[in-house]
Amino acid sequence: MKQSHVLSGLAGLLIGAFALFEAWNYPIGSVTRMGPGYFPIILSVLLMVLSLGVLFIEGRSVDGPDIERPSWRGLVWIVLAVMAFAASVETLGLAPAILAAVILSAQADDDLQLKETLILAASCTVICVVIFIYILGLPLEPIEF
Structure with missing residues (x-):
């Protein structure tokens, strides 16, 4: 597994889970009358789904450069x-x-x-x-x- 893809996927999952946890206490509302928690919950779930895609699809690739030192x-x-x-x-x-x-x-x-x-x-x-x-x-x- 590619270390950079795994770390990116895990970081996205953690950020999405934290955002979902924080937004869960706000009222969600409905599609026609959205509450303050509607958009953050949708975005956090979307981030977690995309992060899972990075983990399971891109994480299996082995070609390309690995993580470089940060600037x-x-x-x-x-x-x-x-x-x-x-x-x-x-x-x-x-x-x-x-x-x-x-x-x-x-x-x-x-x-x-x-x-x-x-x-x-x-x-x-x-x-x-x-x-x-x-x-x-x-x-x-x-x-x-």
Whole structure:
């Protein structure tokens, strides 16, 4: 059995079981009048079924590369980006928070150049400000003064 497929299937099963356990206490409702537990239960069961498929179908294959070591550099930069966004969205505004998060998370990729990073950060910032502030009307400021 392929170690990466087995671990992926088991992780999906555990996450699905945990989600099902947590959602079980919410009222399910009916198809026409869904309760707050309906969608989480459907998703958790679907995740568990797909994870079983990964375990029993893909887990039997023996070809292909096995699990590689995780990229700690990428993980650290992504966590820093999320923390920077959370720390700055209310104090600096949405635009600087997104700029900082995208620039920091881009450091997780070895191949991304500075020009590409700045273009990505600027476009993500504009798109997010338009969607979240002007279209959805979230009570956030683009830039805090």
